[in-house]
Amino acid sequence: MTLVTADPGAAVAGIADGSTVLIGGFGMAGMPVTLIDALIRQGATDLTVVSNNAGNGDTGLAALLAAGRVRKMICSFPRQSDSWVFDSLYREGRIELELVPQGNLAERMRAAGAGIGAFYSPTGVGTPLAEGKETRTIDGRDHVLEYPIKGDVALIRAHVGDRMGNLVYRKTARNFGPVMATAATTTIAEVHRVVEVGELDPETVVTPCVYVDRILDLSAAEVSA
Amino acid sequence: MTLVTADPGAAVAGIADGSTVLIGGFGMAGMPVTLIDALIRQGATDLTVVSNNAGNGDTGLAALLAAGRVRKMICSFPRQSDSWVFDSLYREGRIELELVPQGNLAERMRAAGAGIGAFYSPTGVGTPLAEGKETRTIDGRDHVLEYPIKGDVALIRAHVGDRMGNLVYRKTARNFGPVMATAATTTIAEVHRVVEVGELDPETVVTPCVYVDRILDLSAAEVSA
Amino acid sequence: MTVSLNPDTNPDVHPDARTVEHTGRGPLDRDELAALVARDIPPGSFVNLGIGQPTTVADHLPAGSGVILHTENGMLGMGPAAHGDEIDPDLTNAGKMPVTELPGASYFHHADSFAMMRGGHLDVCVLGAYQVSERGDLANWHTGAPDAIPAVGGAMDLAIGAKNVFVMMTLFARDGTPKLVPECTYPLTGLACVSRLYTDRAIFHLGPDGVTVAETYGTTVEELASRLDVTLRTLGGREDAG
Amino acid sequence: MTVSLNPDTNPDVHPDARTVEHTGRGPLDRDELAALVARDIPPGSFVNLGIGQPTTVADHLPAGSGVILHTENGMLGMGPAAHGDEIDPDLTNAGKMPVTELPGASYFHHADSFAMMRGGHLDVCVLGAYQVSERGDLANWHTGAPDAIPAVGGAMDLAIGAKNVFVMMTLFARDGTPKLVPECTYPLTGLACVSRLYTDRAIFHLGPDGVTVAETYGTTVEELASRLDVTLRTLGGREDAG
Numbered sequence: 001m002t003l004v005t006a007d008p009g010a011a012v013a014g015i016a017d018g019s020t021v022l023i024g025g026f027g028m029a030g031m032p033v034t035l036i037d038a039l040i041r042q043g044a045t046d047l048t049v050v051s052n053n054a055g056n057g058d059t060g061l062a063a064l065l066a067a068g069r070v071r072k073m074i075c076s077f078p079r080q081s082d083s084w085v086f087d088s089l090y091r092e093g094r095i096e097l098e099l100v101p102q103g104n105l106a107e108r109m110r111a112a113g114a115g116i117g118a119f120y121s122p123t124g125v126g127t128p129l130a131e132g133k134e135t136r137t138i139d140g141r142d143h144v145l146e147y148p149i150k151g152d153v154a155l156i157r158a159h160v161g162d163r164m165g166n167l168v169y170r171k172t173a174r175n176f177g178p179v180m181a182t183a184a185t186t187t188i189a190e191v192h193r194v195v196e197v198g199e200l201d202p203e204t205v206v207t208p209c210v211y212v213d214r215i216l217d218l219s220a221a222e223v224s225a
Numbered sequence: 226m227t228l229v230t231a232d233p234g235a236a237v238a239g240i241a242d243g244s245t246v247l248i249g250g251f252g253m254a255g256m257p258v259t260l261i262d263a264l265i266r267q268g269a270t271d272l273t274v275v276s277n278n279a280g281n282g283d284t285g286l287a288a289l290l291a292a293g294r295v296r297k298m299i300c301s302f303p304r305q306s307d308s309w310v311f312d313s314l315y316r317e318g319r320i321e322l323e324l325v326p327q328g329n330l331a332e333r334m335r336a337a338g339a340g341i342g343a344f345y346s347p348t349g350v351g352t353p354l355a356e357g358k359e360t361r362t363i364d365g366r367d368h369v370l371e372y373p374i375k376g377d378v379a380l381i382r383a384h385v386g387d388r389m390g391n392l393v394y395r396k397t398a399r400n401f402g403p404v405m406a407t408a409a410t411t412t413i414a415e416v417h418r419v420v421e422v423g424e425l426d427p428e429t430v431v432t433p434c435v436y437v438d439r440i441l442d443l444s445a446a447e448v449s450a
Numbered sequence: 451m452t453v454s455l456n457p458d459t460n461p462d463v464h465p466d467a468r469t470v471e472h473t474g475r476g477p478l479d480r481d482e483l484a485a486l487v488a489r490d491i492p493p494g495s496f497v498n499l500g501i502g503q504p505t506t507v508a509d510h511l512p513a514g515s516g517v518i519l520h521t522e523n524g525m526l527g528m529g530p531a532a533h534g535d536e537i538d539p540d541l542t543n544a545g546k547m548p549v550t551e552l553p554g555a556s557y558f559h560h561a562d563s564f565a566m567m568r569g570g571h572l573d574v575c576v577l578g579a580y581q582v583s584e585r586g587d588l589a590n591w592h593t594g595a596p597d598a599i600p601a602v603g604g605a606m607d608l609a610i611g612a613k614n615v616f617v618m619m620t621l622f623a624r625d626g627t628p629k630l631v632p633e634c635t636y637p638l639t640g641l642a643c644v645s646r647l648y649t650d651r652a653i654f655h656l657g658p659d660g661v662t663v664a665e666t667y668g669t670t671v672e673e674l675a676s677r678l679d680v681t682l683r684t685l686g687g688r689e690d691a692g
Numbered sequence: 693m694t695v696s697l698n699p700d701t702n703p704d705v706h707p708d709a710r711t712v713e714h715t716g717r718g719p720l721d722r723d724e725l726a727a728l729v730a731r732d733i734p735p736g737s738f739v740n741l742g743i744g745q746p747t748t749v750a751d752h753l754p755a756g757s758g759v760i761l762h763t764e765n766g767m768l769g770m771g772p773a774a775h776g777d778e779i780d781p782d783l784t785n786a787g788k789m790p791v792t793e794l795p796g797a798s799y800f801h802h803a804d805s806f807a808m809m810r811g812g813h814l815d816v817c818v819l820g821a822y823q824v825s826e827r828g829d830l831a832n833w834h835t836g837a838p839d840a841i842p843a844v845g846g847a848m849d850l851a852i853g854a855k856n857v858f859v860m861m862t863l864f865a866r867d868g869t870p871k872l873v874p875e876c877t878y879p880l881t882g883l884a885c886v887s888r889l890y891t892d893r894a895i896f897h898l899g900p901d902g903v904t905v906a907e908t909y910g911t912t913v914e915e916l917a918s919r920l921d922v923t924l925r926t927l928g929g930r931e932d933a934g
Contacts, residue, residue, distance in 0.1 A: 103806035103849030114565030120342035198553030328564035328607030339807035423795030430798035
């Protein structure tokens, strides 16, 4: 059964040191800032974080990085105009970086969620990001063998959830959320609003409840400063 | 630009002999019966048809089979209580059958649409349906290497389409439609109703217009007896 | 989300569990068998029920169990069979029978539906079988008869995808041949995938330790041992429930 | 859906096309360059515009062109930049700038968005570059400088995924070094993937036959040939447009 809570601490309880944490969002759109703040207070450290970017400004993922909790980032686009937290950590050699083309990042998480053992991707062939990887020519085209990226935990933001755990998203804030929800052992979603079971149209549910373990109801949450 | 037509003949024009045709539906739910009837009249033959089942009763896919237009069926579940057309053709040796586990069937078409060269599937390992296929142990689990199934044409049924080609489906009639739409060079959808651009909620579009080449508007179609 | 199997019947979590012999009655009928399967599905589970007999398990799930049914043709939250005006040709189960929708349902396409199965997100699936081997190999899609038209559907995906694979079948074929066997002779569906075997004569747990008899109905472990060509273990002890 | 590139500038379909030298003017400015790229995008195309300069191509697409913009963060039917009250933090482009939604838009998640790109469903993508080789190899994600923080985003997926990859860049670096080169010295983004190269000095077609000059601006084919270390072909003939 999905836990629905207004307590950010309860939402992130039990995340262990050394976990691989998938964090949704493309820049700040879809980033689960309240869950990340709760994770900072919760204290888990030595984390591997998988997210498209490596933090923007000083909030959300950037704050988690600044708190020194992240051993390694797996992402496609760390360098941004406002990624100063990651930039310093990286230049000081205080964080590892695995750079993954964005399509491979999404597809590798999808594979983890879908039970695919590995797949041949056309992306990255002949580039430094494919170095050391197995390649195969299929139908005259070269491909690189890519393996799943599985999370212990996914922290995502959706728009509305129902009490069973079904989720819908809003505009381009959908981005990595639905994929990460499938790829983690425990998926935790912060939502702007929780509705009763039956209020979401079954045709429009984007993340079915089977993928969602805990929901943080932001409309009811007591978010500490 | 997507062609929107009320003429079933125009919808299926140009399908060549020898084509691989993906046909949506799970049983009769989602089966594009009007397009199939038009394809029978259009006359293309020597077809390879990819569909979950091999026809029910005497209409739709069963009628195409009865017309002798199909050289080979690729499907997961040909044998049903009402699959007498396929059953006779098969027993008489007049049709080839490639049996594919349903999950591999769906995933192989997804791979075709998504540009995946091949993937390692956990399904079918150690069974006759994996005979002769490459296998690999990944993370302690055996997998079978599966290749994409690409269509020249997909014939699908959706519920509503807009004039740009965006589609929504209805209940379990959704089934293979969205996957097949991505996997074919030319995708042709019959829809119960066509609406103006802007009438579908962008959050709820299931098949984006980029995948749809032609729409047959059943509400306006003159369907011949 | 992970749910645990019923601890009362799960030797892994209940070391004092004993094999129970119901000798004062006959074999289970189909309805009783379905009820026993339903009993062992933990509340809140995500469950796929195969075509045919497994479908009847739904009728025995208690109200309020919170069990959510998946159907491979693209739905979570499937309700009971549809009747009369409820019948909608766009809403069917994997057996293509008209069904209904429960509050909290969702629809998705076939690749997403099988990703859900194959990715290990369903807690339990219940399947029929021609044969099950003592290692848990499953044969349920093809008799291997030369004139049979083979059809596999989603059986192979369910067999390897669900966290727990429950099989329902009669223990013996009509001619008395055991269907729990050392090695399947019918074409295989999946290797070492069956965790529980529910038959009219007994319920078996299958796993790395081999075949354990959990309960018998109208027979004893000894009698079963004499008719089956597989080694039978019992839980910690045995108890005659009469 | 497949669209064809503008036949007037496509030597494959217009065998009489001639290389045009615009010598009576200077190099193209950034706006003129974006307009030329926009000119060559066929009506009704599905197009992805990369971050930075390529984004400005949208401003030059004629009304009614029917071009549909894809943004990798999960949208088809992206509209122009959002201003004032239109700004919605949940609606951004690949550069994380606020944008708008056009009628007929659709949203999808990241795996579906990249499946669309990688599966070859986009007609054109427009990217910036550090270098392009005469074979069409692209280098646009990393300078290779030891202290640079690498970032690739969706560039590698677009490079191999779109049916036509257009590159916009200056032809020469600030120090005069050519950026159209025999072999890229910067880390590669994709192999043999660029089909059109739009620069301030010339427009090139790239393909199995090598580099063909379609148009020059403020220079001639001869002058370009003297400054570039690649073999330049011309279309069937040459024409000085003054």
